[in-house]
Amino acid sequence: MNPVNYLNSWIRDLPLVARSGTTMNYETLAGLEPDVVILRIGCCTFQSEDVEKVQKTIGTIESLGIPLIVLYGPAYYDEPEKEMITGEIRIIGQLFDQEDDAMELAEYLESTVNMVKERTENVRESEKPTVLMFGLSPNARNEGGAGTGHGLDTIEAYFIEEIVNAKNVYQDEGGSFLLLSTEHVLALDPDVIVLCTAWGYHPPSELYTAPYYQRLQELDAVRSGRVMALPWTPCNCAKRLEYPIDVMVIAKAVYPELFEDIDLGEWLLDFYQNVYNVDRDTAKGLRSAQWMDWTVEGN
Numbered sequence: 260m261n262p263v264n265y266l267n268s269w270i271r272d273l274p275l276v277a278r279s280g281t282t283m284n285y286e287t288l289a290g291l292e293p294d295v296v297i298l299r300i301g302c303c304t305f306q307s308e309d310v311e312k313v314q315k316t317i318g319t320i321e322s323l324g325i326p327l328i329v330l331y332g333p334a335y336y337d338e339p340e341k342e343m344i345t346g347e348i349r350i351i352g353q354l355f356d357q358e359d360d361a362m363e364l365a366e367y368l369e370s371t372v373n374m375v376k377e378r379t380e381n382v383r384e385s386e387k388p389t390v391l392m393f394g395l396s397p398n399a400r401n402e403g404g405a406g407t408g409h410g411l412d413t414i415e416a417y418f419i420e421e422i423v424n425a426k427n428v429y430q431d432e433g434g435s436f437l438l439l440s441t442e443h444v445l446a447l448d449p450d451v452i453v454l455c456t457a458w459g460y461h462p463p464s465e466l467y468t469a470p471y472y473q474r475l476q477e478l479d480a481v482r483s484g485r486v487m488a489l490p491w492t493p494c495n496c497a498k499r500l501e502y503p504i505d506v507m508v509i510a511k512a513v514y515p516e517l518f519e520d521i522d523l524g525e526w527l528l529d530f531y532q533n534v535y536n537v538d539r540d541t542a543k544g545l546r547s548a549q550w551m552d553w554t555v556e557g558n
Contacts, residue, residue, distance in 0.1 A: 261493050262501065265548040266535060279303040279494055283316055289323050295354065296325050299347075301332030303494035328354060332497035333414040334435065340417060341372055344498060364500075367533055371503040372422055375510045378517050379424040388513050389428040390419045391449035391480075394436055394457025395465055395472075405444050405475060407436040407457055414498055415455070418506050425451070425513045435496070441474050448478060451512050452486045460491040460550050487512035490549035500534055501549070524554035 264270055274291065277283040288296070298305065298316065305313055320327050330347045333339030345365040352361020392415045394407035409415040410433040419427045428449040429437070436457065439447075454461045463486040466472050480486060489505050498505070507526065511518050524546070531542035546552060 260548045261491070262499075262531075262535070262545050262548060265545055266537070266541075277304050279496075282312070283319075285319055285323065288320070288325070293325060295328060296320055297328045297330060297351070297354075299330045299332050299497065301334035301336075301497050303496035306334070306496060333417075334497050337412055338417075339412075339414040340421075341369060341414075341502065344502060345369060364534065368500065368503055371530070372506050375506050375518075376422050376424070379422075379510065379514060382424050382514070387424065387426045388450035389426045389447075390423075390451045390453060390509065390513060391428045391444070391447060392416070392419065392455055393439075393444070393452050393466075394455050395461040396436070396457035396459075398458050399438055400471060402438060403440070404438040405441040405472070406439055408439045408444075408447075409435050409455075410437060414502075415505075418502075418509055419513075422506050423510045423513055425509075444475060445478065449480055450485065452478070452480045453509055453512055454486065454488040456489065456492045460488070462488050462550075462553065485512065488550075488553070490551050492549075501530075504530065504549075504551075522554075524551075527551055527554060 274287050275284075276288045276291070298320070300313055305316065317327065317329065328350065330350060331343070332347070333341075333343050336343060345368070348361050348365040348368075349358065352358035392409040392413075396407050399406050408429045409427070410429055410431055411420075411427060412432040413435050415435070416427040416429075419425050428447045452466065454463065454466065463484075466475065466481060466486055475481060487508055489508050490501060492499070492501070504527065507518075507521070507523065511521070511523060527546050528539060528542040531537060531545040532539065535541075535545070537545070546554070
């Protein structure tokens with residue numbers, strides 16, 4: 260479940276042309292006779308480092324005579340920024356002759372993020388908390404690690420350092436979902452931990468109580484309850500329209516005093532209504548679809 264699926268349940272009945280970990284089914288694609296194919300490089304299905312796969316996919320679609328639009332998500336770039344998502348939105352708006360509406364949406368998303376940046380821009384270097392974007396991936400545990408981290412060359416680190424004005428505790432590059440051992444996490448000793456989608460949704464309670472994280476429960480961030488979870492994002496390799504939610508969750512986790520006036524549960528409803536032009540009840544459904552009902556008091 261995700262926002263697109265929740266709002267458009269008919270999508271579930273469409274033929275599946277491609278998915279993460281597999282090659283595209285070109286026979287199915289050709290049989291659909293699409294007017295256009297939009298291919299996003301940097302998503303889980305077409306990761307930017309899979310150069311040969313990407314080139315083959317582009318060449319095969321073009322050989323079928325199908326018009327092709329190639330977008331490049333933040334994960335494609337060495338230094339990703341939110342403006343790259345705005346560029347993608349503009350292209351899609353142009354494609355469907357709705358550029359004005361698309362840019363209005365993009366400007367709303369950017370203004371939401373800029374509000375966070377304005378509130379935190381005066382935090383001194385010496386006062387910046389350290390943040391670990393942590394994936395409690397079962398695959399990582401199967402490989403002998405504790406979870407995954409994100410390097411400085413990721414959009415997540417950009418959110419932490421350039422927007423929220425905190426410090427990404429993992430100060431090397433290397434991309435997303437880097438395998439971290441228990442000893443490495445203990446040595447990093449972050450002030451704040453933000454849990455991302457990593458082979459499943461992971462609530463703070465997993466880090467607080469799971470027996471396989473007993474050693475990590477010694478971390479100050481865990482002991483002090485400074486662990487928060489991002490929304491559930493299937494195929495979490497590239498950011499989507501909901502990226503300001505990630506920024507706001509990080510900001511609330513890092514600087515609760517600067518954002519104490521924002522009720523995250525209500526803020527989410529406003530966000531969904533503005534982005535998707537839906538009513539309040541539908542916005543509540545979207546909040547549930549992203550596993551964010553913990554933001555509502557009593558849940």
